[in-house]
Each structure stands twice: as structure tokens, then as C-alpha cells.
Amino acid sequence: xxxxxxxxxxxxxxxxxxxxxxxxxxxxxxxxxxxxxxxxxxxxxxxxxxxxxxxxxxxxxxxxxxxxxxxxxxxxxxxxxxxxxxxxxxxxxxxxxxxxxxxxxxxxxxxxxxxxxxxxxxxxxxxxxxxxxxxxxxxxxxxxxxxxxxxxxxxxxxxxxxxxxxxxxxxxxxxxxxxxxxxxxxxxxxxxxxxx
Numbered sequence: 677x678x679x680x681x682x683x684x685x686x687x688x689x690x691x692x693x694x695x696x697x698x699x700x701x702x703x704x705x706x707x708x709x710x711x712x713x714x715x716x717x718x719x720x721x722x723x724x725x726x727x728x729x730x731x732x733x734x735x736x737x738x739x740x741x742x743x744x745x746x747x748x749x750x751x752x753x754x755x756x757x758x759x760x761x762x763x764x765x766x767x768x769x770x771x772x773x774x775x776x777x778x779x780x781x782x783x784x785x786x787x788x789x790x791x792x793x794x795x796x797x798x799x800x801x802x803x804x805x806x807x808x809x810x811x812x813x814x815x816x817x818x819x820x821x822x823x824x825x826x827x828x829x830x831x832x833x834x835x836x837x838x839x840x841x842x843x844x845x846x847x848x849x850x851x852x853x854x855x856x857x858x859x860x861x862x863x864x865x866x867x868x869x870x871x872x
Contacts, residue, residue, distance in 0.1 A: 689780070700757070717749065732809040733809060743795055751773040799811065816858070822865070
């Protein structure tokens with residue numbers, strides 16, 4: 677029966693998606709107590725998008741943004757989390773993530789897998805207002821974590837000011853109203869000695 681096969685593949689995808697909870701990121705929680713996982717990160721981004729919706733470029737479909745955010749890191753189940761400031765790891769990131777997208781979205785019935793894959797591709801291309809806002813929120817969350825936990829990965833990996841500014845640049849385009857606040861936070865982090 678087609679419905680049973682579709683249900684089976686949907687459940688298989690849902691079970692596989694649970695593995696995102698096991699992907700540990702380099703970012704510490706805001707209280708500094710432990711590293712966050714990619715599922716927590718995705719949930720937090722969806723909540724941030726709801727909360728910061730007024731900073732999205734217009735027009736922007738917030739429900740679409742949330743859908744993009746919920747799938748944007750699923751590929752990390754296979755590809756792992758690529759640390760933002762690891763230049764070597766970024767050399768293979770695209771190939772690893774493309775292969776992961778093929779496998780993971782391929783678990784679903786074709787039309788559903790294609791639709792979710794399109795959301796992931798949209799985030800990666802970052803050409804729509806929704807994807808630009810999603811990317812801005814994706815960059816803002818670890819910044820907030822590093823600010824709240826005393827420099828976090830910036831201190832741990834001796835990340836420089838120029839690298840942080842470059843990493844945060846999508847916020848300038850995807851949520852321009854937040855950019856002055858981001859610059860202020862980065863300046864304060866530099867004054868604290870958290871950024872090299």
C-alpha cells in the first residue's frame with residue numbers, strides 16, 4: 677500500500693533526524709556550561725526568528741523562514757558541524773553537505789524530499805529575503821552565545837576581529853536593523869580582550 681510506504685519513509689526520516697541531537701557544535705551554551713548540539717541550535721534559531729521578525733527584510737514570509745531554519749543543519753547528521761573559523765574543514769564542507777543532503781532528503785517520498793531539499797538549497801544560496809534573514813539569525817546566535825559566556829570560541833581559538841566581522845557580515849544584509857547592535861557587541865568583546 678502506497679500510504680504505508682510513505683508513512684514508513686517519513687518515520688524513517690524523523691528517526692534519522694533525531695541524530696541531529698548528537699551533533700555537537702563548537703559553540704558553548706550562553707551559560708558556558710557545555711557545548712550546544714545542532715538540534716538545540718536549530719530550535720533556538722526558529723525561536724529567534726519569531727522574536728526578531730520585525731528585523732527581517734521586506735517582504736518576508738516568517739513561516740517560510742522557520743521552515744528553512746528547521747532543515748538548514750540536517751545535513752550535519754552526516755557531514756558534521758564545520759567550525760566557522762576552520763579554514764581547512766571548509767575546503768570539503770560543500771561536498772560533504774551535498775552528499776548528506778542527497779541521502780537524508782532522499783529518505784522521504786520524492787515530492788516531500790524534493791521540497792525539503794529546496795529549503796536547504798535556498799538557505800545555502802541565500803538569495804531570497806527569507807534565506808538572508810535565516811542566515812543572519814544563524815550568525816547572530818553564536819555571537820550572542822560568545823558574548824554571554826565570556827568570549828567562548830573566540831577566546832578558545834584566538835579568533836581575530838576581522839574574522840569575526842567577516843563571519844557576521846550576513847547580518848548586515850539579512851537583518852540590517854540588527855547590524856549596529858552587532859557592531860557594538862563586537863566592539864565590547866574586543867575591549868574585553870575576547871577577540872584577538
